[in-house]
Amino acid sequence: MIMRHPLIMTPGPTQVHEEVRRAMSIEPTNPDLDENFFEFYKNTCNKIKRLLNTNNDVLILDGEGILGLEAACASLIEPGDRVLCIDNGIFGNGFGDFAKMYGGNVVYFKSDYKKSIDIKELEEFLKEDSDFKVATLVHCETPAGIVNPVDEICPLLKKYGIVSIIDSVSAIGGELVKVDEWNMDIVLGGSQKCLSAPPGLTFLSISDDAWNIISNRKIPIAGFYCNIGVWKNWYEDKWFPYTQPISDIYALDCAIDRLLSKNDYVYRHKKIANAVRMAIVNSGLSLYPLEGFSNTVTTILVPEGVSYRNIYNDMLKDHNIMIAGAFDYLKDKVLRIGHMGENCYEEKLYITLKALDSTLRKYNIKLKGEIHKYFIDEI
Ligand SMILES: *Cc1c(COP(=O)(O)O)cnc(C)c1O
DSSP: OOOOOOEEOSSSSOOOOHHHHHHHTSOOOOTTTOHHHHHHHHHHHHHHHHHHTOOSEEEEESSOHHHHHHHHHHHHOOTTOEEEEEESSHHHHHHHHHHHHTTOEEEEEEOOTTSOOOHHHHHHHHHHOOOOSEEEEESEETTTTEEOOHHHHHHHHHHTTOEEEEEOTTTBTTBOOOTTTTTOSEEEEETTSTTOOOSSOEEEEEOHHHHHHHHTOSSOOSOSTTOGGGGTTHHHHTOOSSOOOHHHHHHHHHHHHHHHTSTTHHHHHHHHHHHHHHHHHHTTOOBSOSSOBOSSEEEEEOOTTSOHHHHHHHHHHHHOEEOBOOOGGGTTTEEEEEOOGGGOSHHHHHHHHHHHHHHHHHTTOOOSSOHHHHHHHHO
16 A cells, blocks of 8 residues: 655654655664764764754663653652743643652742743742752643743843753754853653654753762652663773664654754744734734744644644645644644744645645635635745
8 A cells, every 4th residue: 555645744743854864764774782872872962962063972762752751850850959940831740740650849930832932031030949850841842832941041040059851852053042041950852853853863952060960869860761870881892882873863853853954944944934923913813822933844823713633634624734732722723834943844734835825715714814825925
């Protein structure tokens, strides 16, 4: 059977370029024994350092983004530690659950789910209570399409001596990330979002302050796969804690090369995101967020008179384009278009918005003009 794959315009996983798929098919060596592979792995980590603007250690772990998130919590949090969970959305709130799993005594700083974190409010909160070992924060709230000002939040946390764990899975490669300048302690990403590599890998940068916590725990880390500590001397010892997913890493390396070869990639994401938003608003539809719009995903309220399911099904069936909805409290209320990595190009957004326009018209949704035309006007 020949599969006619749809154009995947979801906010991850994203389209994987043919070059990246070819890299995946390179004949693997034995990654535990072949010294060349240790160099290859290190070199890929160095490319990630460039993406993150950091000299901190970087590791690639064999599991999807959630592994990075859980490994950071498992490695930094001891039972009874006070953890600040900065929460303005579904992923932000869920981070608190991971902290609790490892015994964290979690306190939530909750803010408006339709806006990015207000730095003034957070500052007021910390003036009252700042006795936290660790804080968790999501850079881009993917379900809502909101980006948080990590450039202001992380330095503030550092001022109070709080070590930050930042989930930047849907931001790295599409938003500016300056780990060293902004004092970000652990920053984690995934292969399948803006880097447009196949799903299956997470990577993270680890600051000296984070390593200090890991090295000076009272209670050893309960686990192995989520234990960042076991990696401390991997390069010097030429030792991996488990056999590396070598083909996935070949693909990731190639995908990062593709991204880095376009050094305007943050600007490109910003420009496309802006044009998509303007097209949505000008045509009379509504965005979910009130402010703090993400460069990588646009979240649109499902207009009255049509269901999310119908839009999703018709876009797929009639146009062979896959968009996404959301989950939890946003289930059936929004539709999401990803403009990440390989998907963040004018022609892909044009045909996606044209398909959306045609689908909404089928359900007699009133539009002020053609969505895709507004997009072109803005680009
Ligand atoms: C995609 C994503 C993850 C990884 O979660 P999956 O749903 O398993 O792909 C983690 N955090 C954020 C913010 C994400 O967007």
